[in-house]
Amino acid sequence: MKSAILITYNREDAINEAKGLCDAAGYEVVHTITQNFLQKPKYGISGGALEKLEELSEKLRPDVIVFDEILKPHQNYSLASVLHREVLDREGLILEIFESRASSAESKLQVKLAQLRYEMVRAKEKVRLSSMGEQPGFMGIGKFEIDVYYNDIKHRMQTVRSKLEKAGKQRDLHRQGRKRMGFKTISLAGYTSSGKTTLFNKTTGEAKTQSKELFTTLTTTIRRLIINQEPFLISDTVGFISKLPAYMIDAFKSTLEELVHTDIIILVIDINDSVFELKKKFSSCMRTLSELGVEKDKVVYAFNKTDLQKKEEIQRKIDFLNLTENEKVISVSAKTGENIKELKELIKDVIESQNSQKFNRNSLEGVAESFGN
Ligand SMILES: Nc1nc2c(ncn2[C@@H]2O[C@H](COP(=O)(O)OP(=O)(O)O)[C@@H](O)[C@H]2O)c(=O)[nH]1
């Protein structure tokens, strides 16, 4: 696993999320530096913090420095020159995660488009700087080369867009492949650091150390899970990310495409979040699921990390989300294993009711047909 020094905001939720993003991208965080402000002009951070970072970078020799904010190209360049390390900003990190997780032809193209867009913004900044004569030969490139580079990105974006139009048709082939395997599928969804991977490991009974597990989930995000002697395939999806830039939304959604075809979605919700965060994240998840065209009755809501909260507090938070009587709700601890057995039973019940519904629908169709003729 590659190593990273992480620079993020001085807030627990920001730290947890940034660490979660590093994990998902396959970086082990060897040190975390927190700051109240990450948008200082030259390096993003203050001179004092930079000195400390320089020392740490020299000592720990990480593969990358992850900067949990958007960096302008000149900031990235300045940081990398001082630290002699590759610097990955927040958007660059998110794009790496999407790239490693995109599986269908369509999602690969969506991610490519987002990557080009990311480069485009940076190329524009270079053009602007060089035309102001502010930094002649900035990053070793002159005005002419930047123009060529910029036009090349534009051209490549057009190519990807036209490929995307065609890729839509291939999607159906992909879907059929899945069906043929004959397994019922379960997908884990939810925000980064809500506990999807921990739950994935707990339900499938893996016993490796966590960092290794996190790494293996990058390559093998699908495992077999047996409930009542029936085999299922369970998969760990890309997590929702707070403050996702608008231009990345299509790429993100396309990596979630499997949620449309899966039989059960376990929406993992971190009960440890504040009521405000909980509500905000919950509505964002629900909005995205509905935009993807997911049927609501296959969603199981798993309120996770119950080991960190009192029973009354957990209930208060669940009540706050106004879930109706019909929704399938369960509180679990992926860490201690509390209610995992009950979660599996709930899954089994949902599958059974789906089967009987399908049976009813089929028999009704049969009746309609015989009457029609
Ligand atoms: N206390 C507690 N911590 C948990 C639980 N589930 C996950 N975590 C921790 O929450 C963090 C994020 O978990 P992870 O499974 O990587 O989240 P993911 O980003 O959704 O895959 C890790 O530090 C886990 O150890 C839980 O039930 N209880």
Ligand SMILES: [Mg+2]
């Ligand atoms: Mg995970």
